[in-house]
Amino acid sequence: MENKNPCISVVDLTMAYGDFVVMRNLNFTINRGDIFIIMGGSGCGKSTLLRHMIGLKPPAKGEILYGDFNFWKAEPARRQEMMRHVGVLYQSGALWSSMTLAENVALPLQQYTRLSKEKIREQVSLKLSLVALAGFEDFYPSEISGGMRKRAGLARAMALDPEILFFDEPSAGLDPVSAKRLDDLILQLRDSLDATVVVVTHELASIFAIGSNSVFLDPESRTMIASGDPKKLLAEDHDPRIQTFLRRGETEEDQA
Amino acid sequence: MGDASVHLSLTGEEILTVHLKGKWQMETDVPSTETAMEQLDRHPSIKRIVFNAMALSSWDSSLVIFLFGISKLALGRKIQVDKDGLPPGVRQLMDLATAVPKREDAKQSVSRAGFFARVGSEATDFAKSAGDLVTFTGAAFEAFVRMVTGRARFRASDLWLFLQEAGAQAVPIVSLISFLVGLILAFVGVLQLSMFGAEVYVADLVGIAMVREMGAIMTGIIMAGRTGAAYAAQLGTMQVNEEIDALETLAVPPMEFLVLPRMVALTLMMPFLVLYANLMGILGGALVAVGMYNINILVYLNRTKAAIGLNDLFIGLFMGAVFGVLVALSGCLRGIECGRSASAVGDAATSAVVTGIVAIIIATAVITVLCSILGI
Numbered sequence: 364m365e366n367k368n369p370c371i372s373v374v375d376l377t378m379a380y381g382d383f384v385v386m387r388n389l390n391f392t393i394n395r396g397d398i399f400i401i402m403g404g405s406g407c408g409k410s411t412l413l414r415h416m417i418g419l420k421p422p423a424k425g426e427i428l429y430g431d432f433n434f435w436k437a438e439p440a441r442r443q444e445m446m447r448h449v450g451v452l453y454q455s456g457a458l459w460s461s462m463t464l465a466e467n468v469a470l471p472l473q474q475y476t477r478l479s480k481e482k483i484r485e486q487v488s489l490k491l492s493l494v495a496l497a498g499f500e501d502f503y504p505s506e507i508s509g510g511m512r513k514r515a516g517l518a519r520a521m522a523l524d525p526e527i528l529f530f531d532e533p534s535a536g537l538d539p540v541s542a543k544r545l546d547d548l549i550l551q552l553r554d555s556l557d558a559t560v561v562v563v564t565h566e567l568a569s570i571f572a573i574g575s576n577s578v579f580l581d582p583e584s585r586t587m588i589a590s591g592d593p594k595k596l597l598a599e600d601h602d603p604r605i606q607t608f609l610r611r612g613e614t615e616e617d618q619a
Numbered sequence: 620m621g622d623a624s625v626h627l628s629l630t631g632e633e634i635l636t637v638h639l640k641g642k643w644q645m646e647t648d649v650p651s652t653e654t655a656m657e658q659l660d661r662h663p664s665i666k667r668i669v670f671n672a673m674a675l676s677s678w679d680s681s682l683v684i685f686l687f688g689i690s691k692l693a694l695g696r697k698i699q700v701d702k703d704g705l706p707p708g709v710r711q712l713m714d715l716a717t718a719v720p721k722r723e724d725a726k727q728s729v730s731r732a733g734f735f736a737r738v739g740s741e742a743t744d745f746a747k748s749a750g751d752l753v754t755f756t757g758a759a760f761e762a763f764v765r766m767v768t769g770r771a772r773f774r775a776s777d778l779w780l781f782l783q784e785a786g787a788q789a790v791p792i793v794s795l796i797s798f799l800v801g802l803i804l805a806f807v808g809v810l811q812l813s814m815f816g817a818e819v820y821v822a823d824l825v826g827i828a829m830v831r832e833m834g835a836i837m838t839g840i841i842m843a844g845r846t847g848a849a850y851a852a853q854l855g856t857m858q859v860n861e862e863i864d865a866l867e868t869l870a871v872p873p874m875e876f877l878v879l880p881r882m883v884a885l886t887l888m889m890p891f892l893v894l895y896a897n898l899m900g901i902l903g904g905a906l907v908a909v910g911m912y913n914i915n916i917l918v919y920l921n922r923t924k925a926a927i928g929l930n931d932l933f934i935g936l937f938m939g940a941v942f943g944v945l946v947a948l949s950g951c952l953r954g955i956e957c958g959r960s961a962s963a964v965g966d967a968a969t970s971a972v973v974t975g976i977v978a979i980i981i982a983t984a985v986i987t988v989l990c991s992i993l994g995i
Contacts, residue, residue: 414864417868418867418868419864419867419868427805443870444867446868446870447870449868451863451865452870453861453865454861455860455861457860457861457862457864458860459862459865459866460856460857460860460862461777470869470871473871474772474869474871475869475870511793518867563925586698
C-alpha cells in the first residue's frame with residue numbers, strides 16, 4: 364500500500380465480559396486501503412474485537428481511534444455520525460427478517476439521507492445487482508439461500524458507500540466456490556470504492572487470497588502474538604503457534 | 620462367537636495375559652475390570668500385562684473403555700501395559716483418546732453456592748431487574764415523546780400490522796373467554812341471589828363486575844399470553860440473529876423502531892378489546908339469567924343499564940390501556956434482553972408472560988385502591 368495513513372488504531376485495548384478478560388494489550392493500526400484480517404482459533408475473541416470496533420461493546424480499557432477521532436470517548440451522537448461511514452456484514456447476514464431485501468437495503472439510506480423514494484429505489488437495485496441479486500428485491504430473507512443472504516447483507520452494508528467495511532466470518536457456511544466469489548467481490552469493492560476492509564476469519568484460503576495486513580489473536584496467552592502481512596508471517600515468523608495455524612497444523616516437511 | 624468374556628492367565632510370576640473372547644458390543648453384557656483387579660491384588664509380583672485377542676470376534680468402544688480401565692489399574696501399580704496383542708483399530712483409538720491430555724482448567728468450576736449466598740444473589744438480581752424495568756420504561760416513554768413530536772423513526776406498515784395482530788386477530792379468543800367469564804359470574808351469583816328471591820339483580824352483579832374489573836383483567840391476561848409472549852419471541856429471535864445489533868450500528872434505535880410500534884398498537888387496541896369483552900360478558904350473564912331463571916331479556920338489559928355508571932366504564936377502559944402498556948413493555952423488555960440461544964428465546968417468552976400477568980395484578984390492586992380513596 365503506497366499511502367500509509369492510519370485509518371483505525373487500536374491502543375492498549377483490553378476486552379472483558381465482567382471479570383473475565385478475553386484479550387488484553389491489543390495494539391495495532393489499520394491503514395487506509397488495507398484488507399485487514401483478524402485471525403485466530405475459534406473462540407479466541409475475534410468477533411468480540413469486531414464488536415468493540417463497531418460500537419456494540421465498550422472496551423474495559425484502552426482506546427479505538429478512527430483517524431484521530433477517539434471512538435469510545437466521544438458523545439454517542441458523534442459516534443453515530445461516525446458509524447454512517449461504516450458498513451458491517453454480520454456472521455449470519457442479520458437481515459431484518461420482517462422486511463424484504465429491498466427494504467433491508469433501503470433502511471440505512473432512509474436513516475441517513477434525504478433521498479427521494481425514486482432515488483432510494485435506484486440505489487437499492489444498484490447495490491443488489493453489485494452482489495448479483497438483481498431482481499430479488501421483493502424476496503424475504505427466509506425465502507433465499509444462506510449464501511444469498513450473506514450477499515444481501517453485504518448489499519446492505521454497502522448501502523451508504525462506506526469508507527470502512529467490516530466482515531464477520533464472511534465465508535462461514537459457504538461452499539468453497541461461493542466463498543471464493545465473495546473474496547473476489549471484497550477485493551473488487553475495496554478497489555472500486557477505495558474502502559478499508561476489516562475481516563474476521565479463520566479461513567486460510569481467504570486469509571492468503573485477500574489479506575494485506577493482519578493481527579493474530581492467541582487464546583492461550585490472551586493477547587495478540589503477531590501482526591503484519593499474512594504471507595510474510597507464513598514465510599518469516601517462526602512462532603510455532605502461528606506456523607501451526609497458517610499451515611493447518613502441518614509442518615514444513617509435510618507440505619514439501 | 621459367543622458373548623464377550625475375558626480370561627486371565629499368568630506366565631511365570633511377572634506376566635499377566637489377558638485373553639479377550641467373543642463379541643464386545645455396547646448392548647451386550649461386557650466384563651468389568653474387577654476380575655483383573657483381583658488378579659493384580661493377588662499377585663503383586665506382576666510386572667507386565669499383555670493381551671491376546673485371537674478369539675475376539677468383534678468389538679466397539681466398550682472394549683476400549685474396558686482396556687482403559689485396565690491401563691488405569693496398571694498405572695496405579697506401576698505395571699507396564701503392552702498393547703501389541705490388540706487389534707490395530709483398538710490401539711489407534713486408545714492412542715487418539717490419550718493424544719491430548721485432559722485439560723484440567725477446561726471444566727467450568729461449578730461451585731455450589733451456599734444457601735445465604737444464593738438468597739443474596741437472587742435478591743440483588745431481582746433489584747437489578749427491577750432497575751432494568753424502570754430504565755426501560757423511561758426509555759420507552761422518551762421514545763413515545765419523540766413520536767408525539769414527530770421525530771421517532773418506525774415504519775407505518777409495521778404499526779398497521781401490529782394493530783391488526785393486537786386488535787382484530789385477538790377478537791375470537793377475547794369473545795370466547797369473556798363470554799364464559801360472564802356466564803360463570805352469573806351462575807355463581809344467581810345461586811346466592813335466588814335464596815333472597817332477588818335473581819334479577821344478577822344483571823347488576825355481572826354488569827358491574829365485567830365492566831369495572833373483569834373485562835379489563837381477562838383481556839389483559841389473554842393479551843399477555845398471546846401478544847406479550849409473541850413480542851418477546853420476535854425480539855428475542857432478532858437478538859439471536861444479530862438483527863438488533865445491525866439496527867444499533869446503523870444508529871436506528873431499537874426502542875423506536877421495534878418497541879414503539881408494538882407498544883402503541885397494543886395500548887390503542889386494548890380499550891377496544893375491553894369494551895368488546897364487556898359486551899360479551901354481559902351477554903354471557905344474560906344467557907344464564909334468561910335461559911335458566913326466565914328473567915325477561917329487556918328487564919335484564921334495563922337493570923344492567925341502570926347499574927353501570929359511566930365512571931365504571933371509563934375505569935375499565937383506562938385499566939385496559941394501562942394493561943396494554945404493561946404487557947407490551949414486559950414483552951419487549953424480555954425480548955430485548957434475551958440471550959443468544961434457542962432456549963433463551965423460550966425463557967424470554969415465559970418470563971414475558973409471567974412479568975405481564977404480575978404487572979396486571981399489581982396495577983389492578985393499585986388502581987382499585989386509588990379509586991376507593993378518590994371515591995370513584
